[in-house]
Amino acid sequence: xxxxxxxxxxxxxxxxxxxxxxxxxxxxxxxxxxxxxxxxxxxxxxxxxxxxxxxxxxxxxxxxxxxxxxxxxxxxxxxxxxxxxxxxxxxxxxxxxxxxxxxxxxxxxxxxxxxxxxxxxxxxxxxxxxxxxxxxxxxxxxxxxxxxxxxxxxxxxxxxxxxxxxxxxxxxxxxxxxxxxxxxxxxxxxxxxxxxxxxxxxxxxxxxxxxxxxxxxxxxxxxxxxxxxxxxxxxxxxxxxxxxxxxxxxxxxxxxxxxxxxxxxxxxxxxxxxxxxxxxxxxxxxxxxxxxxxxxxxxxxxxxxxxxxxxxxxxxxxxxxxxxxxxxxxxxxxxxxxxxxxxxxxxxxxxxxxxxx
Amino acid sequence: xxxxxxxxxxxxxxxxxxxxxxxxxxxxxxxxxxxxxxxxxxxxxxxxxxxxxxxxxxxxxxxxxxxxxxxxxxxxxxxxxxxxxxxxxxxxxxxxxxxxxxxxxxxxxxxxxxxxxxxxxxxxxxxxxxxxxxxxxxxxxxxxxxxxxxxxxxxxxxxxxxxxxxxxxxxxxxxxxxxxxxxxxxxxxxxxxxxxxxxxxxxxxxxxxxxxxxxxxxxxxxxxxxxxxxxxxxxxxxxxxxxxxxxxxxxxxxxxxxxxxxxxxxxxxxxxxxxxxxxxxxxxxxxxxxxx
Numbered sequence: 094x095x096x097x098x099x100x101x102x103x104x105x106x107x108x109x110x111x112x113x114x115x116x117x118x119x120x121x122x123x124x125x126x127x128x129x130x131x132x133x134x135x136x137x138x139x140x141x142x143x144x145x146x147x148x149x150x151x152x153x154x155x156x157x158x159x160x161x162x163x164x165x166x167x168x169x170x171x172x173x174x175x176x177x178x179x180x181x182x183x184x185x186x187x188x189x190x191x192x193x194x195x196x197x198x199x200x201x202x203x204x205x206x207x208x209x210x211x212x213x214x215x216x217x218x219x220x221x222x223x224x225x226x227x228x229x230x231x232x233x234x235x236x237x238x239x240x241x242x243x244x245x246x247x248x249x250x251x252x253x254x255x256x257x258x259x260x261x262x263x264x265x266x267x268x269x270x271x272x273x274x275x276x277x278x279x280x281x282x283x284x285x286x287x288x289x290x291x292x293x294x295x296x297x298x299x300x301x302x303x304x305x306x307x308x309x310x311x312x313x314x315x316x317x318x319x320x321x322x323x324x325x326x327x328x329x330x331x332x333x334x335x336x337x338x339x340x341x342x343x344x345x346x347x348x349x350x351x352x353x354x355x356x357x358x359x360x361x362x363x364x365x366x367x368x369x370x371x372x373x374x375x376x377x378x379x380x381x382x383x384x385x386x387x388x389x390x391x392x393x394x395x396x397x398x399x400x401x402x403x404x405x406x407x408x409x410x411x412x413x414x415x416x417x418x419x420x421x422x423x424x425x426x427x428x429x430x431x432x433x434x435x436x437x438x439x440x441x442x443x444x445x446x447x448x449x450x
Numbered sequence: 451x452x453x454x455x456x457x458x459x460x461x462x463x464x465x466x467x468x469x470x471x472x473x474x475x476x477x478x479x480x481x482x483x484x485x486x487x488x489x490x491x492x493x494x495x496x497x498x499x500x501x502x503x504x505x506x507x508x509x510x511x512x513x514x515x516x517x518x519x520x521x522x523x524x525x526x527x528x529x530x531x532x533x534x535x536x537x538x539x540x541x542x543x544x545x546x547x548x549x550x551x552x553x554x555x556x557x558x559x560x561x562x563x564x565x566x567x568x569x570x571x572x573x574x575x576x577x578x579x580x581x582x583x584x585x586x587x588x589x590x591x592x593x594x595x596x597x598x599x600x601x602x603x604x605x606x607x608x609x610x611x612x613x614x615x616x617x618x619x620x621x622x623x624x625x626x627x628x629x630x631x632x633x634x635x636x637x638x639x640x641x642x643x644x645x646x647x648x649x650x651x652x653x654x655x656x657x658x659x660x661x662x663x664x665x666x667x668x669x670x671x672x673x674x675x676x677x678x679x680x681x682x683x684x685x686x687x688x689x690x691x692x693x694x695x696x697x698x699x700x701x702x703x704x705x706x707x708x709x710x711x712x713x714x715x716x717x718x719x720x721x722x723x724x725x726x727x728x729x730x731x732x733x734x735x736x737x738x739x740x741x742x
Contacts, residue, residue, distance in 0.1 A: 168542055170549070217723050223541035224485035225726060227549075228677040231487065232722055235674045236715035243712040363670050367553055374546055407561070414560035421553030428547045429535055 119299045123292045130288040134281055135273045142280040143352065144392055149287030150176075150348040152388035153294050155372040156381050157341025160298050162370075163379020164307060165334035166314035167218065171230030172342045173366035174237035177358075178210055179203040179346025181241065184254040184356040192259050196286065200347050207343020208336055215335030219328045234366040238358035253357025256350050258283065287348045294341055295381050301337065302379075310334050364417065371420040374427055377434025386435055394419065456587040457707035458700065463592040465699020466599040467657045471676030472683065472691035473603070474651035479685055481623045481643035482537055488528070488548040490673035491555035492648055493655030496521040497664055498563045500656060501570055510573045517652050525648025529641045537640070559666045572661035595657045602653060603692060606646070610688075619643060671715055675702065678722045684732025694733070 112118055134142055158172050182203040186192050192199065214233060218226050241248040248254065261282045269277050269285070277285075301307050312320040313330045321327055350356045372391050376383025395416035402412030431438045471489070478486045486492075499520045500513035532551060536543045574590030610616035621629040622639040630636050654676070655669055679698045683690020698721065705717040725733070 162542070166542065168545055217727060220730075221726060224479075224545055225681070227487070227545050228485060228674075228681070229719070229722055229726065232674045232678065232715065232719040235671050236713075236719045239712040239715050243710050363667070364553075364556075367549055370546065370549060371553065374550075410565060411561045414557045414565065416557075417553050418557035418561065421550050421555075421557055424550035425532060425547060425554060428543050428550060429532070432543060 115303045116300060119296045119303075122299075123296045126292050126295075127288075130285075130292070131273065134284050134288070135275055139278055139280050142278070142284045146280065146284040146287045146348070146352040148388050148392040149284065149291045150345040150352060151369070151372060151391050152291050152385050153287075153348065154342045154345035154369050155376070155384035155388050156291070156295055156298055157338040157345070158369050159373045159376070159379055159381065159384040160302060160310075160341075161334050161338035162373060163377075164302055164314060165310040165331060167331060167335060168223075168227045168370075169218075169230045169335075169338065170227055170363075170366045170370065171214070171233035171237075172338070172369050173361050173363065174230075174233045175207050175211060175339045175342035176346035176349060176365065177237050177241070177356075177361035179207045179343030180350035180356045180361070181248060181254070181346075182206045182343075183347040183350040184256045185247075187256045187258065187350070188254070190257055190259075192257075195262075196259060196351075200286075200290065200344060203347035203350075204340050204344045207346065208340040211339020211343070212332065212336045215332040215339065218335055219331035230366075231363070234361075234363050238361050241358045249357070251358065253355050253360070256354045256356060258351050258354060283348070283352050287352060290344055290348055294344060295385075298337075298341070299381055302381075306333065368417075368420065371424045374424050375420075375434055377437035377440075380434065380436040383434050383436035391420070452584055453707060455584065457703050459587045459592070460707075461700035461703025462696070463588075463595050463699070464703055465696040466596045467654045467695075468672070468675045468679045468699050469692040469695025470599045470602065470650055470654035470657070471672055472679035472695045473606070473688055474647040474654065475676055475680045476683070476685060476688050476691040477643055477647035477650065479680070480688075481619070481640050482529075482533065482544075483541075484533065484537075484544045484548065485677065485685075486548050486644075486647070487545070487673055487677075488551035488555060489648070489651045489676070490669035491552050491559065491666070492521065492524055492528070493651040493672075494664070494666060494669045495555050495559045496524065496648075496652040497570070497655040497659045498559055501568060501659075501664060502563070504571060510571055514573075514656060517656055518649050521648040521652030522645045525651075526641050526645040528648075529644035533644070534637075556666050563666075565666050567663045567665045570659040570662060570664045576661045589661075591660050595660070598653065598657065602650060603688075606650075606688065615642075674715060675699075675718055678718045678725075681722060682725055682733055684734060687732070687734070690732055690734050697733075 110117070134145060137145070154172055154176055158169060161167050161169055180203075183199055186194060186199045186202070194202065214230075218229060221229060241253070242250055245251075258279060261277050261279065265282070265285075266277045269275065302310075309320070309325050309330050310333075312323065312325055313327055317327060320330075349360075353360065368391060372387025373384055374387075375390060376385070376387035395413075398415045398419050399412045402415040403409075407415070427434060433441055471493070474489055474493075475485060478484055478489075496517040500517035503513040503516050504510060528551065532547060533544070536547055572591040574594050576589050576591055579586050579588070608616075610620055618629070618634045619639045619642065621632065621634055622636040623643070626636050629639075654672070658669065658672060675698060676695070679695035680691045682694030682698060683692070685691075698718065701721065702714050702717060706714050709717075
């Protein structure tokens with residue numbers, strides 16, 4: 094509004110074009126995000142780099158889940174299972190020091206494999222509602238680790254598979270050195286991979302949710318009958334949302350495999366799926382920013398909470414369980430007191446203020 | 451032959467436990483239209499209550515009774531405090547809420563009782579008996595399991611069929627508005643329904659734990675099996691849940707015995723999918739009603 098009066102005309106025109114084009118606006122956000130990512134990754138140590146890498150994969154999976162649950166109204170408790178599929182695919186590629194594909198190729202293959210599995214599950218899930226879909230995906234989350242145990246010859250059984258992260262490509266190290274004049278460590282490299290994936294995913298998801306596809310998803314969520322009368326194929330919309338969401342989880346799993354460097358069934362317990370749901374609910378269903386905030390809380394809160402637990406005189410093992418306790422309690426409180434989550438509540442308050450003003 | 455018999459008998463015992471758990475889910479679904487995924491950790495933590503009492507030197511039966519009683523109280527408290535505000539609101543909120551409770555109770559148990567594996571005693575023998583050359587794998591505890599689940603079911607049937615209280619509970623599950631007009635205190639009935647369901651859930655937790663190991667997530671897969679069993683029976687019918695639990699227990703036992711125990715959860719997923727795609731109303735539905 095007042096921007097146009099203060100900035101010179103050509104700039105105002107450019108700004109206008111950017112804010113009117115969804116893709117340009119999202120790309121601009123992503124570019125801004127990339128700058129922040131570079132600044133943060135370069136100014137923190139190896140341990141923090143690794144933490145940011147895990148924030149990235151949690152963020153990717155939470156982003157996919159928030160689109161599915163928030164925009165399409167399907168509740169999936171099986172995203173941990175989809176992450177497992179992506180992670181195991183990646184781990185199978187990175188068994189030797191000479192992987193058959195470059196990293197980007199492996200990420201794509203892992204995403205596609207998960208996408209195919211997600212399509213199969215999604216076709217079944219699209220016919221289900223509310224608690225049924227939750228129960229079916231819950232079964233998926235419990236069932237998938239068992240597959241890794243059953244085929245223990247190829248999938249490593251209880252011990253899991255080690256992931257040999259390939260060497261940092263020279264061109265990548267050169268580019269980073271050119272921009273920041275810093276050497277690239279392995280954990281920083283994985284941090285970059287994770288955050289580049291996250292930015293790419295979020296641009297795609299943001300565009301999807303702003304497009305016709307996203308409007309169709311919302312229509313299906315809000316009123317099935319009305320959507321069907323308007324000519325929307327309910328099944329197709331649901332399956333598509335599920336597939337997109339599962340693919341995100343697969344990509345997240347691929348990044349996770351590289352960041353954790355081991356892929357074992359215990360990493361993909363029911364807790365992981367529920368934790369992702371916590372991130373999404375906490376941030377606000379349907380909001381990508383909320384998913385990112387949720388992922389940040391999941392990554393950084395445990396340390397704080399465990400520290401508090403230590404000070405309160407709990408043992409290591411007990412203190413480690415405080416973090417899930419806090420997640421669970423916040424999830425219950427959010428649903429009871431502020432069902433729109435952090436981002437949704439702030440937005441709501443903002444809107445009310447604007448209306449009353 | 452030996453393996454077949456053993457597998458079938460194990461399946462029978464397990465099936466009864468799944469039936470009890472499915473019954474707990476169905477009781478809550480009928481009264482409040484919520485699938486209580488938190489049933490698993492609720493049963494788990496009451497089993498820990500029993501274990502704590504038994505470790506403190508009390509007899510198994512005192513622990514058993516205390517677990518059932520704490521299940522009853524826990525169910526009532528959770529319905530009153532947490533579930534009441536979302537009753538009648540969007541489905542998704544209630545489901546997310548029970549999952550939040552799932553995490554909370556899980557973490558609480560780990561903080562209070564520790565997350566290591568602990569063995570849980572059984573009041574009866576865990577050995578099968580010998581008939582000629584064949585070992586019959588029906589243990590004393592297995593018989594106790596079957597009998598106790600049957601007793602609880604009969605008590606529930608008696609409650610719902612032959613008492614005024616049961617009639618009022620059925621009325622409030624059937625139509626809250628009308629029940630309220632007829633003077634039924636519906637909200638009390640809902641609380642009672644949750645309490646009874648939690649009691650039945652606790653029973654299944656105790657029966658799974660008996661003679662085996664407990665840790666905070668030992669019930670996690672049972673909630674899946676219980677849900678599948680309930681869906682097999684149509685999610686709405688207590689009798690269907692019992693039959694579904696029995697069928698599921700036997701089939702999963704055969705998967706475990708002849709294919710591999712790691713794939714049991716996957717088999718339950720396949721069964722669930724088949725049921726939902728072919729007979730969404732459960733195995734015993736007559737009318738083609740779309741509710742799923």
